[in-house]
Amino acid sequence: MKSKSNSIKIILSMFKNVVFDGVRKNKPSFFLKLVKGYLLVRLAKKQKIQYIEIMTTYACNARCDHCSNAHYDNRLRKGMLTPKKVEDLIRQAAAMSIPSIVFLGGEPMLDPNIFKYVKLTYENGMMAMLGSNGQLFTRENLIQLKEAHVSKIVITIYSTNSKENDQITKLPNYLENAINAIKLGKSLGINMSLKTVVNRKHFESGEIYRIVDLARNLGVWLSINPVVPTGAAYDNYKDDILDEKLQIELDALICKNNFITTHLTSNYFGYGCPAGRAYLGISAFGDVIPCFFIPISYGNVWDESLAMIHKRILKTNLFKEGAKTCVAAYDRKFINAVIAPCFSNNVSNGKVPVNVNKHPLFNVSNDRLDI
Numbered sequence: 001m002k003s004k005s006n007s008i009k010i011i012l013s014m015f016k017n018v019v020f021d022g023v024r025k026n027k028p029s030f031f032l033k034l035v036k037g038y039l040l041v042r043l044a045k046k047q048k049i050q051y052i053e054i055m056t057t058y059a060c061n062a063r064c065d066h067c068s069n070a071h072y073d074n075r076l077r078k079g080m081l082t083p084k085k086v087e088d089l090i091r092q093a094a095a096m097s098i099p100s101i102v103f104l105g106g107e108p109m110l111d112p113n114i115f116k117y118v119k120l121t122y123e124n125g126m127m128a129m130l131g132s133n134g135q136l137f138t139r140e141n142l143i144q145l146k147e148a149h150v151s152k153i154v155i156t157i158y159s160t161n162s163k164e165n166d167q168i169t170k171l172p173n174y175l176e177n178a179i180n181a182i183k184l185g186k187s188l189g190i191n192m193s194l195k196t197v198v199n200r201k202h203f204e205s206g207e208i209y210r211i212v213d214l215a216r217n218l219g220v221w222l223s224i225n226p227v228v229p230t231g232a233a234y235d236n237y238k239d240d241i242l243d244e245k246l247q248i249e250l251d252a253l254i255c256k257n258n259f260i261t262t263h264l265t266s267n268y269f270g271y272g273c274p275a276g277r278a279y280l281g282i283s284a285f286g287d288v289i290p291c292f293f294i295p296i297s298y299g300n301v302w303d304e305s306l307a308m309i310h311k312r313i314l315k316t317n318l319f320k321e322g323a324k325t326c327v328a329a330y331d332r333k334f335i336n337a338v339i340a341p342c343f344s345n346n347v348s349n350g351k352v353p354v355n356v357n358k359h360p361l362f363n364v365s366n367d368r369l370d371i
Contacts, residue, residue, distance in 0.1 A: 025151050025191070026127050036097055047314055050278040051100035052093055052306075053131070053292065056086055056117060058284040060106040062133050062169040064158075066197060068292050069106070070232035071343065071352050072283060080284055083113045085301065087120055089282065092306045094124035100151075102129045104292075106284065109136040115148045122149035129154065131195070134178035135171060137185065146190050153185055154223060156195040160210040182218055194220050199227040199240035203249060212257060222260045224250065226329040228293040231352075234343050241329055264326055273326055276319025280310060287353050290319050293328040295342050295352035296359055296369070312356075315368035337361065338371055 058072065058080065081089075093101055101121050108114050108130050121128035130145070134155035145153070155178050158168045165174040185192040194215045202208040208224070215222035226247075229238045242250065254260045263279075264271055276290030283289065287297035288309040299309035314320045318327070327334040338361065341347050342354045356362055356369055363370045 025149070026122065026125070030099055030125050030127055047277050047310075047320065049093075049096060049098050049280055049310065050274065051102060052089075052098060052280045052282060053102040053104050054081075054086060054089060054117075054282045055104045055106065055284040055292075056081060056108055056114065057106040057111040059110045060133075061110065061135060062107070062171050062174075064169050064232065065236050066168070066227060066231070066233035068228065068231035068233065068295075069283075070235075072231075072285070072295075079286075079302070081282075081286055081301075083116070085286070086113070086117055089301060089306065090117065090120050090124060090126075094126060096307055098126065100127040100129065102131055102154075104131045107133055107136065109141065115141075115144050118145060118150050119148040122151075127151040131156070132181075133169065133171075133174070134181040135174065137181040139184060139188070142181075142185050142188055142190060146188055150190065152191045152193055154193045154195050155182055156197070157211070157214075158197060159207055160214055161207075179214075179218070182220060186219070192220050193223065194218065195223040195225065197225050197227050198242075198250075199237055200242060200246060201240060203242075203246050208250075208253070212253065212260065215259065216257075220259075222257075224254075224260060224262050226250065226262075226326060228326070228329045228339075229335055230293045230295060230328065230339055230342075234339070238335075241335075244330075247325070247330060271324070273323040275323075275328075276310075276313045276316065277322050280306070280313070282306075283353065288313075289353055290316075291328065294339065295354060296338075296356050297353040298356050315366075316371060317368075318371045334371070 055069070058069070090101065103114060103117055105111070109132055114130070118128040118130070128150050129152045130150060131154050157175055157178050158165050160175070162173070162175045166172055182192045182194065196211050198208050212222060226242045227233055227237045227240060229241060250262070254262060254265060264273060275294060279291065281289045281292040282301060286300045286302045288299050288301060288306065289295060289297055290313050298313045301309070325331070328339060341360050342352050347354055347358060347360065359369060361370050362368070
């Protein structure tokens with residue numbers, strides 16, 4: 001599906017985006033972590049986490065109709081992450097030589113401790129990033145984030161049409177607020193970036209190209225995620241995933257525009273899925289999952305270390321070897337066999353994440369998920 005020259009273009013684009021910006025704005029130890037990880041993966045063929053995403057809060061001011069967190073539940077869990085536990089996770093990540101941490105929600109700006117987390121991440125020689133809906137930024141809190149050494153703030157929109165954004169998020173003036181936040185952050189010298197989630201209709205209407213033009217006009221990087229039928233999107237967007245033709249069109253768009261990335265292009269392994277090998281997600285309740293779009297918990301940080309849980313994840317062949325594409329977004333067989341059971345009443349009563357040993361594909365004799 002991809003030519004060698006296109007793969008090289010994508011890798012060079014990722015290198016410019018992550019390495020150059022990271023070295024310029026972070027401590028030298030960030031660069032050392034990045035280089036160490038790259039060499040271990042590319043030369044020594046070791047498994048190495050490049051970045052983790054921590055959901056520091058489940059609270060959110062939006063109610064997006066595709067939200068991957070919509071069915072997360074804390075029943076039978078150890079409880080919400082505390083500030084002390086988040087700080088412990090930051091230090092665990094540093095000890096594992098993980099270069100980057102992305103703080104998510106919910107909406108991370110609803111977490112009053114977010115400034116402390118960003119600062120602690122920087123102090124431990126890592127890149128701190130925020131994924132936000134951009135509705136709560138002010139000059140004052142952006143200055144606080146800058147002083148805490150935030151490396152990048154990524155703000156998500158869903159369309160260049162104001163009404164469509166409002167309908168999706170249930171928030172008024174969503175698009176205007178997001179764009180104003182990007183402009184304000186840039187004026188303060190903060191690296192701001194745009195993100196969008198696309199489905200089949202974005203290509204049919206040409207909306208994806210209007211979003212690309214918006215990012216170009218704002219002078220920011222654009223991250224494009226294909227919609228994944230998980231969470232609320234499992235209820236509302238199962239029929240809108242990208243087919244192979246649209247996947248090729250999206251890849252071509254990335255190769256043509258070096259300011260565009262996807263989650264397939266921002267990892268040590270070149271083009272391919274980073275889930276479980278270059279990336280881990282940690283829910284607001286402490287569950288560690290290979291990807292927030294694959295709601296299967298391999299353990300909880302209240303019980304075990306992040307490093308120990310990662311070893312368990314790598315027992316699953318898919319995460320150890322890596323997929324060449326986003327199976328959660330593109331592979332109907334994977335969606336039906338792996339994601340759909342997570343939302344089955346027989347397995348989870350519709351609540352996620354599902355403990356790995358409760359999934360129908362879990363092999364007791366091998367102590368792993370057979371995918």
